[in-house]
Amino acid sequence: MLDRFNNFAAAVSRVSASVCDAALTIIYPATCRVCGGVIESWRDGAACAKCWQEIEQKRAAADLCARCGGPLPPLPADIKFDGRQCGQCDDFAFRFARACGPYEGALRESVLNLKHRPHIPRRLSEMLRRTFAALPDNDRIEAIIPVPLHPERLAERGFNQSEIIARALASTTGLRVDTAAIIRVKKTEKHGAGMGAPERARSLAKAFTVRAPRLIEDRQLLIVDDVMTTASTAQELAGTLIEGGARSVSVITLTRTVNRRVDLD
Ligand SMILES: [Zn+2]
Numbered sequence: 001m002l003d004r005f006n007n008f009a010a011a012v013s014r015v016s017a018s019v020c021d022a023a024l025t026i027i028y029p030a031t032c033r034v035c036g037g038v039i040e041s042w043r044d045g046a047a048c049a050k051c052w053q054e055i056e057q058k059r060a061a062a063d064l065c066a067r068c069g070g071p072l073p074p075l076p077a078d079i080k081f082d083g084r085q086c087g088q089c090d091d092f093a094f095r096f097a098r099a100c101g102p103y104e105g106a107l108r109e110s111v112l113n114l115k116h117r118p119h120i121p122r123r124l125s126e127m128l129r130r131t132f133a134a135l136p137d138n139d140r141i142e143a144i145i146p147v148p149l150h151p152e153r154l155a156e157r158g159f160n161q162s163e164i165i166a167r168a169l170a171s172t173t174g175l176r177v178d179t180a181a182i183i184r185v186k187k188t189e190k191h192g193a194g195m196g197a198p199e200r201a202r203s204l205a206k207a208f209t210v211r212a213p214r215l216i217e218d219r220q221l222l223i224v225d226d227v228m229t230t231a232s233t234a235q236e237l238a239g240t241l242i243e244g245g246a247r248s249v250s251v252i253t254l255t256r257t258v259n260r261r262v263d264l265d
């Protein structure tokens, strides 16, 4: 009897998933924003399965800094070893940073989509979960801190995209999302093309302030954001959290720009 019920429940769930796919295809972009192909499942968000596969391959092949996840100077093709560091992140306030993958293809389209649609597709949330699983010392992390938006920017957009990412990661890890401990007090200019790391760092100085120190004191925290470019935002936020008493801070972003190109904030 129970088996029959389980079979029935599985069939209902299969049917509702396909009905859901069909219904969401109507309101969802059925055309892949990367290659123009067909998106067969709403779980793939803005890109088709083939484009997600391409990102998975790039992610697997990337040789990145073991600490900050940034690009490494190239080595001769026959030399490869684990744990290599870029040498530029020794003074960063955060311990480790990882991204789901490079800022291109399916991931770039997902980030752009997230600017106006507060939703993380299943494909991306699964990638986030794996990125977290590969983050060193992830078992010590106690809470997720989405990069706060300035209240005026939040009012314009209606939601904080970093919080949407944080909640997707929380749903697969069980971690708490903390949006109360730290706030953004400085409305920084939108980062335009050509803004280098020193200018970004200057524009972000004192952008955040700890509002509830007891929520971060002695805690091991994870900052979550959509894109890491020069690491200035993560650096400023991590520094403020450490000054406020956090024991350690690591970072996960959806994407990481490799050539420092900036076309969004
Ligand atoms: Zn595609």
Ligand SMILES: [Zn+2]
Binding pocket: 065, 066, 067, 068, 069, 070, 085, 086, 087, 088, 089
């Ligand atoms: Zn590094």
